[in-house]
Amino acid sequence: MTSFRNWGVMADWTKPYQTYDPSYVTQQLQAFFSLYEKGYIFQDYKPVYWSPSNRTALAEAELEYDKSHESWSVFVAFQLSSIPDTISSNLPKDARAGVLVWTTTPWTLPANQAVCYSPKHEYCVVQSETSGRCFLVACDVVDNMQHHLKQGLRVLKKFPGAVLKDVTYHHPLHPEREQRLIEGDHVTMEKGTGLVHSAPNHGLEDYQNALKHNMPLDECLVDENGCFTAGAGKELSGHDVLGSGSFVVMKLLEDRIEHVGKYTHSYPYDWRSKKPIIIRSSRQWFINLDKLRTRAVECLEGVKITPETARSMFVNQLKQRPHWCISRQRYWGVPIPVLFRDSTALTSRKFVDHVCNLILQEGSDVWWTAPMDKVVTPEIRNDLKLGPDEKIEKGSDIMDIWLDSGLSWKMVLPESKQADIYLEGGDQIRGWFQSSLITSVALQNQAPYKHIFLHGFTLDSEGRKMSKSLGNVIDPHTVMNGGRDPKLEPAYGIDVLRWWVASHASDNENVTVAQHIFSECHTSVSKLRNTLRFCLGALQDFSREMHLCCYEDLLPLDQFMLHLLYNFHLKVTSQYEALQYNHVCSQMLNFVVNEASSLYFQAVKDRLYCDASNSLTRRSCQTVLSHTLDVLARLTAPVLPHLCEEVFLHHPERKCAQAGVFRQKWPPLPNEWDQKHFEELREPLWKVRDAVNKVTSSSNSKQHDIIISARENAQQYNLLHKLQVEDVATHSGLTDILQVASARFTTSPKAPPAISNTGNDTVLLDEGTGLQVQVLPTTFALCDRCRRHISHAVGQLCKRCDEALEEHRLSLHAC
Structure with a gap:
């Protein structure tokens, strides 16, 4: 919070919400039970993203993708056990025929439970011109298969995919097990053989397809460390599936493997450990999104999204998102408030209320540290219909951190109140934006926000995403206060950093961070500062109460400047409301450089410095400079608060006042300033x-x-x-x-x-x-006082200067 305060972020820092506060944790526990009570939360044994490095389940939002990951690419044949006559009639006598599949996860082959095909495509039997072996493959992929296998393939028989429903094969590692081919909507012809190895314990699509065919899950052969269990067999037991385990599987299947190679592709990694993850089945808690997707999409229709182009991505991710796995296997976090009698989960409103009271009194660690009889009192046992000596255990899972943050609206907003805006990076479409929407729709049937704003990410000078692991992060503290070498890393101050954020990092695109960009921002802020300083300097003898001119008395040029100021105010206000801060900055620079400094200030300096001090012509331009200073300072304040507070501190009429710039109203401007001519x-x-x-x-x-x-x-x-x-x-x-x-x-x-x-x-x-x-x-000749060529004779003052000096002499005499 100290950094946020230093950066000038305006908020009520005396009352921040923190997800580890007991009050927040208890709100979260109550929300969990409400979701459970409404039927949204359930426990199931199904495949989830799993981090072997951290030994926990992960959500999609906790994944990063490495586009240069290398996997094994394996083509392997499963020996056929029975085939219909329509296929076998053209096979050579004693031909060794197999179902040819392709996989980049050979470690999942021991968990194979089926092979999937597409009934919409045509398949065929091909024979290798090299080995003489026969394979079932899709007709559409024969040419690609010849390229990958580096051998000619002769088509012996073609037939519709529907015929494959009567085909069975032997499990690759357990030939005594006979398994069948099943339809699969996820089968495509883009890669592989058109026949997909299915391991429902290790694939989300495989699992969904298995449910469709009423296929029970086998025991998962991979443990929480990502190693094969004893159930996989003594040759595999204990081997890391992403390491030696894959080698052992390929060794066991070497007589069935037709080709092995390396395949570079995008692969999910744990965002914390930066190590690859797997998919494995385990017992977890989920939020059922089948009951929420449609309503969530409907609620999103009423939400403004900046940029609007992100809407389709948000909607598509909502529609395609599987059930949300909300349990994690970690040592610290918000506990899932359930008890277990054997494998049966138990909870109740009374039990959750009791746990909340304990947490408010002793903190959230009480779940882990308190003895069982304190957490489960006789009254709670009675409520859960447990006998006095019946053995139970506290659940050891914690809640997903995205559920922690996704319920922040419940802690911060009054009941049924929507936040005006949620602001985060574009990656939060699958994170905070989505988790907040799902929980809010489930609990209060509306979106928690009226508007979401997606900002981009910072890149280094070479266009790489900034990260601690790459060591290319530029610390905001260094930008503000300077680095070790002031010449290479000068101190720019907070306002330059804020100007960079507004002008470069707020338009939804990724932005490059480099010293030369901060130098350019410093130059821009200096131009604004000089403009404000000029106005301040010109108003030292000006009092609004005594000297302010009404619009009709202003000179035409001064009226022209007020028209420019009016239009500037109109555009900037509109851009602020549209959150187009980069356009706000561009508009400010254009105004101070091209309209204020180059045009008006240059034009009125002669009047300011040479006209009689109390003349209408001078007071006219001072009136406009006073308006310009006031409007420019207020419009600039949201981006450069320290500079604008400084202006108010030194303002000749405001420096004695207590109120600063942020206690002023947004400046309403008179319509008479807007003159179309x-x-x-x-x-x-x-x-x-x-x-x-x-x-x-x-x-x-x-x-x-x-x-x-x-x-x-x-x-x-x-x-x-x-x-x-x-x-x-x-x-x-x-x-x-x-x-x-x-x-x-x-x-x-x-x-x-x-x-x-x-x-x-x-x-x-x-x-x-x-x-x-x-x-x-x-x-005309040069006037020695005003230095303008408007005198009628050399060495003679111009008429205006004569009159100004005379007025000055009279004022001195009057004193």
Whole structure:
């Protein structure tokens, strides 16, 4: 929590929820029993993801996939024991025929219980031109089989897949066991032989298909350590199935194996140990999703998802998710509150309430440490219909951590209240987002959230995902406070880190983290800081109460700036509401660089520094700078809170006030600031500015006069005229923006002739309206006070400066 506070994360840190708090644990136990009471929770013996390295069951969300994992690729033939005449009629006499299957888990072959086929496809008998052996395979895969086996295959007989229902074969390691071929919807022709080795104890699809065919599970031959049990036979007992066990199986089957190789593919690993997992059957607790999937998908329809493209992935994962295994075999966690009489699980509301009271008094470890007679009192024995001397045991399983976190809504939110937003990485579609949705739908028939936001992940400069194991993680503390070498790892402070998060890491995509990116972010924050600092500096003698001008009294340029500020506020507010923080940052930079600093600040510096201190012209631009500072600080505060608090601390009117920026309301702006004609003014104004800059690129624009001409009533001409009411002026919004000595407007009945802008001081901007700008050396002299070429004689002050100094003298005299 200290880090979150340092990072400026706003929350009630005095009341955080923590999943290990007794109050949280008891809420979770009560939720477990409610789910059990509603019929959602059941115990069963079925295949689950299993981590041999941690000796526990895992959920799909606890898996990572290694795309470069290597497995054994084995083609093995199971000897046929009986085949219908429609198949055997074309077999050579005394032919050795077998069912050819392909597997990348040879350690599961001892657990084989069936071979699956597709009744929709055609199959055939082929004979090896090398060994003379005959095999059953799908017709669609014969060409691929010849490539993989590196031998020619001659097709002897073709027949429909349905014929295979009468075929049986001998178990590969126990020939006395006769097993049959069964239909399987999961059989495809993309890889393998079109016939699938089925080990229901080690495959989720195999298990589902076995249930469909009323096939009971054999004893699981793999223990919790991932080693073969004694039931697998003395040759295999004790061997690691992912290591030596696979070699031993292949050795035992060498006379039946047609080809062995290596196969690189994506394979699941335990997210904690970073070691490969297996699938094995064990007795576990599950949430029955058959009763929840449809309703969960319906509830998700009312949830906003950012980005919306993630919705289909979420829905598909919900629809395809198997029953949720919620039990784990670990030494620390929230216990599953059940007792066992032999293999029968016992629990009740009264028992769970009693356990909750013990936990609130002594902590969650009481389940493991308290004697049985404390956990199971005579009253509880009576409630569970147990005799006083009947032997029972406490369950040793704990709950899945995704059930821990998936019930956080129950701890945090008032009854039936939905969270405004859940925010996490995209991987939480199969994690927290999904576990929260399932538990909430089961317990309160609604989604726990109105909106979920998926952020991306950090990558290093080489595009690799950051992880501790790779040693490529950049610590936020280093970004804030600097590393060992300040030149290589300078201290950027918290606001630069927050700006990086908002501008780079909040648009749902993975983002690269590198020092040069933080340097760019530092530059961006500096531009914002300088803009705010300029406003503060310009307002040291300004009081809103005494000097604020009403909108009608503002100069046209100042009204134009308020229009830009209004539009900026509108766009940023909309982007905040849409959680488009990267666009917020782009909009802020565009505003401070192109509209505030380059355009308006540059234009009003002359007025600020040289006009009479209390003149309307100066107070007009100070009014706009005051509005700009106020709006910009409040809009920037969610991203750069420390900078904006600093602004309020130094604000000439707020530095004595107790309230900071976050105690202010989101700034509502007057509609009168939104003047559409100013929006239309942008295009001709930028055209004129570009033309002036082009002509004066090798000289100082302040030493030039301009003449703007067009046909009478030309729209663009009239729009430009709004920035300068007079036909000729040395002080106007237009001269300030263009940074010229004076500007003159003229009209003519006809459009002026088109003049080439190459090497000429006249530029035609619009042939249709005849709008053109002429740039000429000014006839005015330099004013020694304001440094503008607007004086009528060399060595003489301009009229404006004369009046400003006179006002200053009078004010000194009055004092």
